[in-house]
Amino acid sequence: MKRFLSKLVAMGLALGLSSCSCNEPKLPDYLNPEKDIEVRIDDAMSRMTLDEKIAIIHAQSKFSSAGVPRLGIAELWTTDGPHGIRPEVLWDEWVQAGWTNDYCVAFPALTALAATWNTDMAALYGKSIGEEARYREKDVLLGPGVNIYRSPLNGRNFEYMGEDPYLASRMVVPYVKCVQKNGVAACVKHYALNNSETYRHTTEPVVDDRTLYEIYLPAFKAAVQEGGAWSIMGAYNLFRGEHACHNDLLLNKILKEEWGFDGAVISDWGGTHDTREAITNGLDLEFGTWTDGLTMGKTNGYDVYHLANPYKELIKSGEFTTKELDEKVRRVLRLIFRTAMNTNKPTGSLVSDEHIEAAYTIGTEGVVLLKNDNNTLPIDLIKTKTIAVIGENAIKMMTIGGGSSSLKVKKEVSPLEGLRKRVGKDVEILYARGYVGDTTSVYKRVDSGQRLGDDRSEKELIAEAVEMAKKADVVLMFGGLNKAKKQDCESTDRAELGLPYGQDRLITALTEVTDNLIYINISGNAVAMPWIDSVPAIVQGWYLGSEAGNSLAAVLVGDVNPSGKLPFTFPVQLTDTGAHSMGEFSKNGEENYGEGLLVGYRWNDAKDVTPLFAFGHGLSYTTFEYGEATVSRKTMKNGGKVIITVPVTNTGSCRGKEVVQLYIADKKASVMRPEKELKGFVKVDLAPGQTEKVKFVVDTQALSFFDDKQHCWVAEPGEFEALVGAASDDIRTSVSFVLK
Numbered sequence: 001m002k003r004f005l006s007k008l009v010a011m012g013l014a015l016g017l018s019s020c021s022c023n024e025p026k027l028p029d030y031l032n033p034e035k036d037i038e039v040r041i042d043d044a045m046s047r048m049t050l051d052e053k054i055a056i057i058h059a060q061s062k063f064s065s066a067g068v069p070r071l072g073i074a075e076l077w078t079t080d081g082p083h084g085i086r087p088e089v090l091w092d093e094w095v096q097a098g099w100t101n102d103y104c105v106a107f108p109a110l111t112a113l114a115a116t117w118n119t120d121m122a123a124l125y126g127k128s129i130g131e132e133a134r135y136r137e138k139d140v141l142l143g144p145g146v147n148i149y150r151s152p153l154n155g156r157n158f159e160y161m162g163e164d165p166y167l168a169s170r171m172v173v174p175y176v177k178c179v180q181k182n183g184v185a186a187c188v189k190h191y192a193l194n195n196s197e198t199y200r201h202t203t204e205p206v207v208d209d210r211t212l213y214e215i216y217l218p219a220f221k222a223a224v225q226e227g228g229a230w231s232i233m234g235a236y237n238l239f240r241g242e243h244a245c246h247n248d249l250l251l252n253k254i255l256k257e258e259w260g261f262d263g264a265v266i267s268d269w270g271g272t273h274d275t276r277e278a279i280t281n282g283l284d285l286e287f288g289t290w291t292d293g294l295t296m297g298k299t300n301g302y303d304v305y306h307l308a309n310p311y312k313e314l315i316k317s318g319e320f321t322t323k324e325l326d327e328k329v330r331r332v333l334r335l336i337f338r339t340a341m342n343t344n345k346p347t348g349s350l351v352s353d354e355h356i357e358a359a360y361t362i363g364t365e366g367v368v369l370l371k372n373d374n375n376t377l378p379i380d381l382i383k384t385k386t387i388a389v390i391g392e393n394a395i396k397m398m399t400i401g402g403g404s405s406s407l408k409v410k411k412e413v414s415p416l417e418g419l420r421k422r423v424g425k426d427v428e429i430l431y432a433r434g435y436v437g438d439t440t441s442v443y444k445r446v447d448s449g450q451r452l453g454d455d456r457s458e459k460e461l462i463a464e465a466v467e468m469a470k471k472a473d474v475v476l477m478f479g480g481l482n483k484a485k486k487q488d489c490e491s492t493d494r495a496e497l498g499l500p501y502g503q504d505r506l507i508t509a510l511t512e513v514t515d516n517l518i519y520i521n522i523s524g525n526a527v528a529m530p531w532i533d534s535v536p537a538i539v540q541g542w543y544l545g546s547e548a549g550n551s552l553a554a555v556l557v558g559d560v561n562p563s564g565k566l567p568f569t570f571p572v573q574l575t576d577t578g579a580h581s582m583g584e585f586s587k588n589g590e591e592n593y594g595e596g597l598l599v600g601y602r603w604n605d606a607k608d609v610t611p612l613f614a615f616g617h618g619l620s621y622t623t624f625e626y627g628e629a630t631v632s633r634k635t636m637k638n639g640g641k642v643i644i645t646v647p648v649t650n651t652g653s654c655r656g657k658e659v660v661q662l663y664i665a666d667k668k669a670s671v672m673r674p675e676k677e678l679k680g681f682v683k684v685d686l687a688p689g690q691t692e693k694v695k696f697v698v699d700t701q702a703l704s705f706f707d708d709k710q711h712c713w714v715a716e717p718g719e720f721e722a723l724v725g726a727a728s729d730d731i732r733t734s735v736s737f738v739l740k
């Protein structure tokens, strides 16, 4: 129907219905793409009946909402998001519909994107996934996600961009902009405070205004104000007594009034709970409330949605006028005209060579070299005769599972496959499973084709791996988490920081027979590493999507010099995080975010806690030297700017990229301020011996805190320090200046 209607509009234009020759009918304003979008909306609304208005503000199927068929206004088709375009599902069910053309490229998970610390990568990601969405005829991409990484136990961290609001803000903007260039709306999620999964429908974070504005909102604000996001998804949780999907403070006051958001607020699927609140508190488009839809009753199941018949009845009874309805319809029509009925959008493309290349490149840039004693990496392919590859994550498909971000890829290259392809016949590669984790192969009827069942005991599996390790020159262990429940998976949180499935015992056994174990951690979350001192090289390998194996192989053998940096802290133990030390995590009902502002590295700084690996940490196969930081002027006017300059030199023997990070410290303030906060980063690409003068512009906003009494950002006069370094725990140089 949708294709037909858009064709109809196109046909009308082709027939010249818009030209004003006297005997031809004039194209109505709402169908005329040359008219201003607000004029089109006014015209469409003037023609719509009450029933038609009600029909476009709630779902008509699992992932679509109705247009206005009588007027040729197109349906709106949404899709998950955020790592690739989800397979088609049945009209009323979550399971795949069994189409054969609904595959996609899986791009690296958003944690990996954030780990690139490269805004060009975020733009490439947005462009590529936007083109795939467009080709698959989707109007709204349900992503990206920018909830802050508060605890390593949150099952959904892999879909987000880490612990720091500044990093997430810089990365989300290009993603959103480049998706939307395709005439596909980004739907930024989950607004706001969806930081745990198990009790996501009933948890109610208790967070003060300052923490809200400084930590949990900035990435959403940037997506809206700088990225120009056309839609936003309300979160499942409650905040200050109301569900986030119909929350007066979050949606009306902050998002729409303070930030001037002109797009549509879409509920998370089943996140709407109260008709009156849904009417008054900022929700525009309701999805997923009664998902059995047509199959359960004589009437259309979607008619019982809060924003369907129940709303209509309240208008008919006189309890509500159409004031709120018209506002919702206006926003939904704006979304439809920007996307589904956008006649200027490009054609898009699916599983193109460019998209596969993009997935590969983003993946290689996101890989983080956590530890590399004695230059264990890269693997020397000339000296190496035999490589033992151990671990389930060397072979397990990771693009299915994990909840709504699960995909159906045309191809996924596993780490084992990627390595085999890269090293060719000259190096022998042996494989041992090592442990058995999650053997699921079918997810929502998408079949990975893998059959991973293995009945051997832990003892047998370890013995096999150890024997193999003894025979090899290089031992690579691919372990970590996976997309099964209670791992990196929507709707459940992890049970512990430690590695599951007895992997610690396997790693320890391997370290007893080799001094050169290389551990590659596949996860979207931090894990504990009690054996760290016995393992010389450790790599954070994320979920890298379709090209995972090729990206990892390229870094492991040194085709690509690693340049990723951690977007979140790896704590030694859970109590080394603010959330688990001072706050509560994943709770039914009120959940106290007692650590306040002290999320991630802010906690380590404040409490002098040494992390396992710090925020911003990541090594390279080359080395970088930082010269002295200088400031353009020692005093800065309020509203002014200073420029911090630092020369950075590649002092090693191969080309490499370095993420130069700027943190700001407020030396004396009337309120508690984190010891330092990220306020700039630049990724430089340097040949051996090359120096670049890296520059950061620091403005008043970078010095400000949110004053919850005055309800505004304040930069207090006084001394500030600009700290420049290679990680949050590796500051190499600093310079002070004074704000007048």
Ligand code: BGC
Pocket (backbone or CB within 6 Å): 080, 081, 142, 189, 268, 269, 404
């Ligand atoms: C998830 C969203 C997702 C939606 C549609 C919800 O359960 O929280 O992130 O976009 O389902 O699949």
